[in-house]
Amino acid sequence: YRYKKREVRYTHRFGGLKEHLWHIYDNASSSKQKRWAERFMREGPCPACDGGRLKPEALAYRIGGNATDEKNIAELARMDLRRLEDFFAEVPFAGQKAQIAAPIVKEIRERLSFLTGVGVGYLTLDRQARTLSGGESQRIRLATQIGTQLTGVLYVLDEPSIGLHPRDHHRLIESLKGLRDLGNSVLVVEHDRETIEAADFVVDLGPGAGRNGGHLISAAPPDDLPLRHNGFESLTAQYLKGKKRIALPETRQSGTGEEIVLKGATGHNLKGEPFRLPLGKLVCVSGVSGSGKSSLVSQTLYPILQRHHHNAKTVPLHYDAIEGEDHIDKVIEISQQPIGRTPRSNPATYTGLMDYLRDLFADLPESKMRGYTKTRFSFNTKGGRCKKCTGAGIVKLEMNFLPDTYVACDECDGKRYNPETLEVRYRDHSMADVLDLTVAEALELFENVPRIKRKLRTLDSVGLGYIHLGQQSTTLSGGEAQRVKLAKELSRPGTGDTLYILDEPTTGLHFEDIRHLLGVLRALVEKGNTVVVIEHNLDVLKTADQLVDLGPEGGAEGGHLLFEGTPEEMAESDTSTGGFLKEELERSAAFAEEDEDVDLDAMTSSADDRAAEDEDLDEGVAEAEEAEARENGEAVVEEGAVA
Template identity: 40%
Template sequence: MNQRAITLRRARTNNLADVDLDVPRNQLVVFVGRSGSGKSSLVFDTIAAEAGFQLNETFPPFARNRLPKWTRPEVDHIDGLTPVIVIDQRRIGGNARSTVGTVTDAWTYLRLLFSRLSEPYVGESNRFSFNDPSGMCPACSGLGEVVVSAVDRFLDLDKSLNQGAIRLPGFGPGKYWYSQYADIGAFDIDTPLREWSKGEREALLYGGRAAAELGRKLPKDYEGVVERFERIYLHTADNLSERKQEAIQRFTQSGACPECDGDRLAKDARTATVDGWTIGELARWEITELLEFVRGIDVPAVAPVVAALTERLEAMVTIGLGYLALARATTSLSGGESQRIKTVKQLGSSLTELTYVVDEPTVGLHPTDVESMIALLEQLRDSGNSVLVVEHDPAVMRHADQIIEVGPEAGAAGGRVVFQGPYDELRAAETPTGRALRRADERGGLLVDERARSGVGELVVANAVRNNLRDVTVRIPAGVMTVLTGVAGSGKSSLAAELVAQCPAVVIDQKAVGTSRRSTPVTYTGIAPAIRKLFAQRNGVPVATFSANSAGACPECRGLGVLRTDLAFMEGQEVVCPACGGRRFSPESLTYLVNGYSIADVGELTIDQAITEFSDAGIARGLRQLAAVGLGYLRLGQSLDTLSGGECQRVKIAKELSAADDSTTYVLDEPTTGLHLDDVETLLGVLDRLVEHGHSVVVVEHNLEVIRRADWLIDLGPGPGRHGGTVLFEGRPGDYSGRETPTSRALAG
């Protein structure tokens, strides 16, 4: 047995076909293959899952219940595992207290610095922590924000009171609070509020001094609309009903805390300074600026703190995150930014012999930034760890110690190791990745597509100042494919968000599409009702007979296919339902067949198989759209929560392809995520079909093949954060050559 390798024998998780494999340890190993070939099943669902499960087993039951859950893989033997750390693209938690500073530990070092050097002296470092009662602002409890009334949404100025000018629930004509304003004789109830004086509108909204200055007789207990709304909805300790929660969501907004102005800290911590700057001011600086400030601190007593903070900040700059600020909420980070921050966090670890499992680390990175990420992966390896990377970028493959390709195709046609060796041998191999690499090399610095289509009309984004955008105005041609490019943090996503805000558009992102474990590709895209209807017509029984959420559900597991037992402080146990064998349907439902298949059998078919088996128009059209986006390997009954971000996005595209043919603007966020080189070509064909149907397609993308195929290109930069936010180029990609910009240089090869 090879003790310097992770050995697997007969691994069969998901679509893996009895895989036998030795993965070398203490190397950078890149796993490649077509989308759906089994890479993630091998790396995440087998190697990482078994390592995580065995590590959890070393803790007592009470602690295990609070650790991440791992499902043991289907494998006969696995050996040579070390503790695993997964660095995925999942966004860093939704905790409102989590910031870039806290999650990278940079804030810990910064507040330690202030606790030793600040003037006036405040106290220990917890006095600079907004997560500690001794340091947090008492007004906002350290959140930096308070919920305030969105007063501009309260009134419809074009209506009178008796026409429903007060939009709030319960304040309209005939409602409970209406009489408090319409029946007191102080306001004209028939005149639109726009024709009222400013003083009258102020009195209606705020009461108090505004009402007194109005000079009209008002009840002694008169409350303005804003005061009454806040008393009813914001200042109540009762559990809020769903109706009240909806009202709060509609008529409030988050605003900076008036006490701390967003600094999150108590007064003494807010006023203490180091070299004339408060900790709140430094937290809002870009990390590149903060790094220069910290390097300039030359006080021997705090030299270890300065060194640790400098190392952490330098790593973030190196990885391309220098445009962020320590005060930036982690909930606002993209998946790629979140992944890079998780990587930075690991660089300070003194542990060795760990296994790092990294999912597409180049996502969200401009081609010029990829080398920095590769350097960090190599740094993790050189620290004595094993680094297993799932990746499609040839630049990462070239730096690998070894490449393992899974395939040859997706789904049932994949799940086998078709290549293992160095990059040069892969280029010569007769595998999907080998052939794709050779084609890419043959194209070399391929000129951009000169067949750019002309737009029909235009979409105008005017005076955009969101985030780092500098009063940007762009004209995006309609009816073609426009690509937004630029280095990470240059303003691409901000411009896309402004487009959605200023023009009607459908956003197709990579967020999960499943609302429950019952959601599948066919339920999400609307094909399921047609399948149930076909079964009902062929067998002369009600449609509900073929729904696992209705009359057709297995009575034992209620259509879930599994039974779960709660074991208190131990991990709950989930077993396949013994009554239906996991098929989810009742015995009666399974007796009815179409083309020899029961309704449960249909769920086990892949989309490609189902296309050949069912010619019904309502079914076949939707299935063909799923196959067109490269998802033919998915099973019809596969739960959506098992799909990757890229697969989720393609399911959404398929749904849109099946929708009405009205002209629509689609905005896509890095649709090549998770796609093999061959699958990118398939995606481009799908985007071309959207354009051919009269739609406008706007894509935020770094992939050079997509950029070269664009009809119109908008490049932002020149750098990230405050160094970006300007338009460097607008026009046809073929005209963007010879410029000293990152994108122009990348296109030139």
């Protein structure tokens, strides 16, 4: 090439893309560069030790009965805890070896017993801690505490039953009782019926959520919980005593007749049996913990469909073939992950409601007189926001040797906006006042604003009438975040050919919250969509149109497709889930004629009524948008006309 009128020759050996990427990775000057290079890499077992982590000298030591059964420490770490417990129950030692091994083996057996007792027997010892769910991590810590044999300790557990199959609940409860019997106190935050009924004492808070909660309704043994106390009705007591319950649907959806067929899925512990997903139904995938539910749905089916419909780069687990993927037009996974990681994110911004609110305030006479545009009412841009907190409403207070804390901005008093912007008011409400309203309160205020009303109505329909429009997303629970995502999807005009995937959506939900959630899922199915739910909760399983059960155990002994059919058919099967489901269906039948039943079909209006309501609201939205377009001098094209 030429440089300053002279020819320069540059010679360099190019070692290929692999060498080039490793050079960038090894010499990265920032974490951003490193993450960029990691996009082209995938983790795999070390070729030298085959994932055993140790040198050949350490792996040469083996224990066991005979040469074929002998295991080194890496092979033992790959066994699930149940098989490991069986191995150490029979491992033979003789002579001097027996004397040396006896106390060690005793400790190993006890610890394995504690771990299997709290329901994590399907895990392996070499499982990375970062891949464990919150419930699994908590139960492992619980097993550690059981092994310490401490007394006089107060243990606080937040929903230890998360992710547990009903079969494992009993063992977990026995472990908690074992801690109590040692002379400890166990305080459990829980919604699970079996855990509540096994407690010695229940503290019931309510009667509702948010502003409607925080009252101590009653504190008594579970059998003595009153239906009404201190002037409040107890929803918990009503569900426990059968006065309220989630009833079976009158009819189960027949679906569209189409299906997606996944063949040869063998990722993790899956055995490659064909998985058929009928479309247009509420489908629940069940099975004991570790049986392969998430591997099948979240890590195989979902990435395949994401790549097909959305050109995603996610790599699915191994499979041979898939059929029928064109019967849907998109796939959406609705998780309980936070909807935002900063204080600026809130339900109004996430659902798109904030855009409509800004439009409304910008159209007010006071705004037009002052020359304010919709940008003025954004707390993420300069102009109308508070200068000190830049629209966050809070400021960080550095605590030196303690973690940083956040306090309300003393200049705007946490309102996010400057005084001039707050002078613009809609029905005597500034933008800060609106963001401080609950969804239910905002519905009354914006009754005559169709676009805003539609967004608010979907939030209210999923049981979130109590949250504030401007509530920081970081303060929402996993269940609340998931329902905000559901509300966002419900408010979108859909084609009716969408596949929704939810992994254990009832985590952290009360019976009443589950009722709201099921109403929303049924509404999605009634519009022709397909909903796939990975779940253990029997209230959800009994209301499904189709059940798929995996098992029979967790870990290496799982991954088999045991059953496909209706809840009634599963109740007659010999699967672990079938036995518990049969008891639940019998309990539902026993209360079927009581007047206090909560009819799941009555939770939402019929499909025709809902369609009519949506049509009326759509007309209102269309009229408002048409008027806005005319006001802005835009051309308006009538439906059915050619522009």
